[in-house]
Amino acid sequence: MLKIFKYSLFDLIRSNWSIAYLAFYLMVSSSIIYMNGDITKSIISMMNVILLLIPLVATVFGAIYMYNSREFTELLLSQPIKRKSIFLGQYFGLAVSLSLSFILGVGLPFIIRGIITSPELSNFLVLIGVGLILNFIFSLLSFMVALRFENRIKGFGLSLFIWLFMSIIYDGILLLILIWFESYPTENLAITLTLMNPIDLGRVLIMLFLDTSALMGYTGAVFYNFFGVWQGILLSIAALSVWLLFPIYILLRYIKKKDF
Amino acid sequence: MQRLLLILFSLFIAYSTIGSELRVGKNQVFHSIEMALKMSQSGDTIFVEKGIYIEPNLLIQHPISLIGINYPTIENNKQQEIITVESDSVSIIGLHLQNIKVSYINDYAAIKVNRQKHCVFENNRLENTFFGIFLKHSKDCIIRNNYIKGNAKNEMSSGNAVHLWYCKNILVEKNQARNHRDGIYLEFVDNSIVKNNIVADNIRYGLHFMFSDHDEYRGNTFRSNGAGVAVMFSKYIKMQNNHFEFNWGSASYGLLLKDITDSEITNNIFKQNTIAIYMEGANRVDIHKNEFNSNGWAMKIYGSSMYNKINQNNFLNNSFELGVSGKSESNNFDGNYWSSHTGYDLNKDGTADIPYRPVKLFSRIISRIPSTSILMRSLLIDIIDFAEKVNPVLTPDNLKDHRPSMKIIDYDKN
Numbered sequence: 001m002l003k004i005f006k007y008s009l010f011d012l013i014r015s016n017w018s019i020a021y022l023a024f025y026l027m028v029s030s031s032i033i034y035m036n037g038d039i040t041k042s043i044i045s046m047m048n049v050i051l052l053l054i055p056l057v058a059t060v061f062g063a064i065y066m067y068n069s070r071e072f073t074e075l076l077l078s079q080p081i082k083r084k085s086i087f088l089g090q091y092f093g094l095a096v097s098l099s100l101s102f103i104l105g106v107g108l109p110f111i112i113r114g115i116i117t118s119p120e121l122s123n124f125l126v127l128i129g130v131g132l133i134l135n136f137i138f139s140l141l142s143f144m145v146a147l148r149f150e151n152r153i154k155g156f157g158l159s160l161f162i163w164l165f166m167s168i169i170y171d172g173i174l175l176l177i178l179i180w181f182e183s184y185p186t187e188n189l190a191i192t193l194t195l196m197n198p199i200d201l202g203r204v205l206i207m208l209f210l211d212t213s214a215l216m217g218y219t220g221a222v223f224y225n226f227f228g229v230w231q232g233i234l235l236s237i238a239a240l241s242v243w244l245l246f247p248i249y250i251l252l253r254y255i256k257k258k259d260f
Numbered sequence: 261m262q263r264l265l266l267i268l269f270s271l272f273i274a275y276s277t278i279g280s281e282l283r284v285g286k287n288q289v290f291h292s293i294e295m296a297l298k299m300s301q302s303g304d305t306i307f308v309e310k311g312i313y314i315e316p317n318l319l320i321q322h323p324i325s326l327i328g329i330n331y332p333t334i335e336n337n338k339q340q341e342i343i344t345v346e347s348d349s350v351s352i353i354g355l356h357l358q359n360i361k362v363s364y365i366n367d368y369a370a371i372k373v374n375r376q377k378h379c380v381f382e383n384n385r386l387e388n389t390f391f392g393i394f395l396k397h398s399k400d401c402i403i404r405n406n407y408i409k410g411n412a413k414n415e416m417s418s419g420n421a422v423h424l425w426y427c428k429n430i431l432v433e434k435n436q437a438r439n440h441r442d443g444i445y446l447e448f449v450d451n452s453i454v455k456n457n458i459v460a461d462n463i464r465y466g467l468h469f470m471f472s473d474h475d476e477y478r479g480n481t482f483r484s485n486g487a488g489v490a491v492m493f494s495k496y497i498k499m500q501n502n503h504f505e506f507n508w509g510s511a512s513y514g515l516l517l518k519d520i521t522d523s524e525i526t527n528n529i530f531k532q533n534t535i536a537i538y539m540e541g542a543n544r545v546d547i548h549k550n551e552f553n554s555n556g557w558a559m560k561i562y563g564s565s566m567y568n569k570i571n572q573n574n575f576l577n578n579s580f581e582l583g584v585s586g587k588s589e590s591n592n593f594d595g596n597y598w599s600s601h602t603g604y605d606l607n608k609d610g611t612a613d614i615p616y617r618p619v620k621l622f623s624r625i626i627s628r629i630p631s632t633s634i635l636m637r638s639l640l641i642d643i644i645d646f647a648e649k650v651n652p653v654l655t656p657d658n659l660k661d662h663r664p665s666m667k668i669i670d671y672d673k674n
Binding site for chain 1: 577625628633641643
């Protein structure tokens with residue numbers, strides 16, 4: 001597994017896409033820092049970029065990689081190697097290379113700007129952490145979709161739909177539910193539904209750490225009491241881990257049966 | 261001869277009004293302030309030397325000055341009221357008064373004044389007090405440069421640092437009021453001035469007006485109180501050059517206006533409050549040249565607030581700029597700077613060419629259904645706000661700034 005992981009990682013790091021992705025992040029974060037001037041505001045602006053783009057890029061990139069390396073996968077399958085090692089190795093190669101581009105692309109401009117010594121370091125780390133988790137989750141999802149559908153159009157379509165659903169449609173449904181059940185206390189419902197969507201969860205976590213003015217009033221206090229204490233943070237991390245581990249479990253079961 | 265007599269007579273009068281000096285201290289004639297008070301006459305000055313004095317209630321019934329040297333500490337032997345003033349023209353300066361117990365029957369205060377005039381309370385340190393300085397039915401008094409720190413735990417069992425009730429012409433200046441229920445409380449107080457005070461960490465309000473007219477407060481700092489200032493059932497109040505900061509919490513306001521009319525709010529800075537200004541039943545209030553910076557809501561205008569003018573303010577980085585109930589048609593919002601405004605200025609006259617609508621669709625949703633605040637900063641919210649901006653359906657159509665400023669409005673911040 002380690003060998004395959006290494007091979008896919010170095011293969012991906014050398015590809016133009018990774019470099020383009022890195023360059024893109026370098027550009028976005030340095031221009032945001034340049035425009036804002038203030039490091040706290042830059043982190044808040046980065047939040048929107050990260051929540052929107054990381055899942056999108058991970059989705060698209062994961063699907064492209066999976067379809068392109070199909071022949072290589074088939075070659076590996078003909079060798080006496082466990083299927084588990086092949087696919088997990090490939091997946092981690094993909095996710096880690098994406099994460100490296102992300103960390104370098106976002107980290108470097110902020111380090112140059114002096115984030116290490118600033119009091120905002122912990123907030124920045126939360127931002128990076130959320131970005132990494134989203135990266136792993138969404139590349140896994142598109143990896144699975146690409147494995148399941150041999151038709152590229154279908155595969156791309158479905159992965160993009162997953163991204164669109166998670167980042168916009170889900171919020172729309174959540175909003176509608178909250179409006180429908182207006183006359184009931186919906187705070188806990190809102191928290192539960194937020195825990196179920198990694199993008200929303202990431203957003204709320206970053207917001208709680210960075211930008212408390214956004215959450216306010218009685219409800220804000222309810223949310224803060226939930227997400228702001230250790231139990232809430234642990235629960236959020238648990239929810240994110242479920243988003244990661246459950247698909248891996250499904251993946252492992254699926255590849256046992258999959259006929260190539 | 262007659263003239264000489266007149267001069268002598270007036271000298272005599274002058275001498276007798278200056279009065280004599282009485283000293284209280286370990287090595288002095290008087291060991292307790294109570295004794296000195298009993299022996300004193302009108303116009304005397306009592307100097308209290310440094311030390312700790314446990315006294316019964318000190319009742320002042322003739323005009324004297326009570327002056328502390330190096331802050332002598334005075335306590336009541338039953339932890340009740342320390343000084344009760346029942347005379348005009350009393351000055352209490354430089355004392356350290358402490359430890360007053362909480363009572364649910366009596367309003368024990370460090371200094372209480374009842375129906376008097378021309379009193380001065382200056383440079384005192386009051387610590388662990390229930391009520392600090394308490395004036396009833398009094399006029400023309402000065403409360404200056406006192407440091408008043410309480411130990412309030414909750415609203416039920418706490419008093420106010422400065423409490424004025426049915427007073428007139430009072431000057432409250434340069435005091436620090438901390439950890440009480442209300443920092444400065446005015447009920448039925450007219451023509452008074454509250455200026456340059458620092459009011460912080462009080463449980464309920466920093467400054468509280470009830471039924472008080474023609475007052476003004478300037479240059480105060482209200483920090484981390486339950487609500488910075490509450491102005492209720494009052495009119496003709498001037499509020500200038502104050503700082504409202506970090507009034508942060510689930511029911512916190514920088515400035516709470518309830519049933520107030522014909523008032524003026526200018527040159528204040530509101531920074532990081534949950535709600536900077538909350539208005540209910542506020543009419544003909546002129547709000548201009550204020551800065552609203554990084555608040556949760558810059559303004560919430562509710563219930564029959566009419567004919568208010570909100571002009572030339574800077575709204576910077578607030579989560580929500582304006583929340584209104586109803587149509588709020590008669591209020592004027594022209595000529596402000598809004599940092600989330602994205603208009604253009606083709607003719608370069610400094611004002612944007614298209615009007616700006618400060619009420620976002622999401623701010624309306626969030627006021628109706630607070631739990632939707634969990635969707636804050638979601639992409640969906642940006643999309644529906646944009647859609648509403650392009651074609652307003654749900655937000656009030658004619659609530660807009662007709663000539664929003666393109667640049668931060670510059671004004672004197674002192």
